[in-house]
Amino acid sequence: MTASPLLPDAPRWTTVLDGWRGGGGTLSAxxxxxxxxxxxSGHLTPGERLPAERPLASLLGVSRSTVVAAYDDLAAGGWVTRRVGSGTHVSATAPRRSPVMTLRTPVAAPHVGDTLDFTIAVPLLTEAQRVQMRAAAQDAFVESVYHPHGLPELRAVIAGIYTREGLPTRPEQVVVTSGAQQAISLIAGALLRRGDHALLETPTYFGAIDVFRAAGAELHGLPVGPQGVNPDDFQRLVRAHGPRLAFLTPTYQNPTGTVLPARARQHLGALIADANLPTIEDDTLYDLGFADTPPPPRLSACAPDAPIVNVGSLSKLYWAGLRVGWMRLPTALAGPLGQAKTLADFGGSLPAQHIALHLLQKLDTLRRDRQAQVSAARDLLATLLRQHLPEWTFRVPDGGQYLWIELPGGGASRYTHVAAPHGVRLFPGASMGVEPLPDRYLRLxxxxxxxxxxDAVIRLRYAWDEFRGRPGQEGLA
Structure with a gap:
């Protein structure tokens, strides 16, 4: 059977049509x-071209007739126009909304039945941790004061952590945010203008891609290899494009789990300093190492005079619902980024910050507990995949939260749609590419x-058997 043609922007359409099988009626309905x-919703705008029938059918795992019937219904209702030779376009008379970006960031779907969600990484919360947080929040109700840059005691504790780990930091260099995502957004909003160039690893954290795109920047991808990025590639791209901002995760990179070696960090830090290029160093996974030896010093510690902003949070170390993050600011950027936080809000939740203060005072214990929990889950998942899906290839990382899976033959976006009816929600790894990535990766x-x-791996196996059994994807109705 001849395989159907591939959809050029499969990850984007996977996101647009995420969960499309939900509801009632026929598949075409x-x-x-x-x-x-x-x-x-504004994700598709008047005049935009819809995919050709065969590639969309292949992506969704349905017959071409299903797509034809859906397009015919849309045309009958005035939603699209169809012309031989020019394709199917959203009609100029279709309901108009303000355009909305198709985000790379997966949004948690409403809980449907027994679906297992592999699109986001949310640490489990134990009853002991709930008790711990309730007790830690008691001190939050003794004052009614705005702290735009964060609770002073919390800023001091975070500064002390950086200082002890080789990066001398004063409390006034720390700005507390509502999670790391807000920190990244504030930095991009303050430093990027529409049309500026920005440099990110590829693949990388999809939240950073979305923020930089929303700022109107032109993005350039710095390839991630088995040991992270190559400083020579960084230097070449900086010279070629003159970026205004860079985003890097040297330690337990998301999604590949790579760790940039110490010598490469020294070289990269020197290049950042020479270029005077504001750079975000993502620290959110820094605490999740599994090896007996700690990772190399932070990139910012290797180049203390470089304009590197460290961004961290408690979301991965403790609980995603505890929306406490921070920025560690170099002196040169303290003014604009501190002001950006004040303009965004007058301060984060005091109960959350008091909880964070209590937790971070016991950071070593937090790290040990979380590392033990995550490393056991990592090893179990790796063992199960090797047993039930030996065709899939991956490297077991020394830290972080993810396995970066390579599928033989590609088609990861199509596989996510086959897996959905089996009760497994997946996200194609190509969506984490700053520039087009081969559509053969999954982040688990x-x-x-x-x-x-x-149970999750058995479901993945059943979905994989179905996917591999229909290379043309035309047998599905």
């Missing part, structure tokens, strides 16, 4: 409803409840 919703977090991992 569900697809019609999903495309109508994409138009009314090992933060799912370990008791559910055996």
């Amino acid at each position: 569900r697809l019609t409803a999903a495309l109508q919703a994409a138009v009314t 977090p090992f933060t799912l409840d370990p008791a559910r991992l055996p």
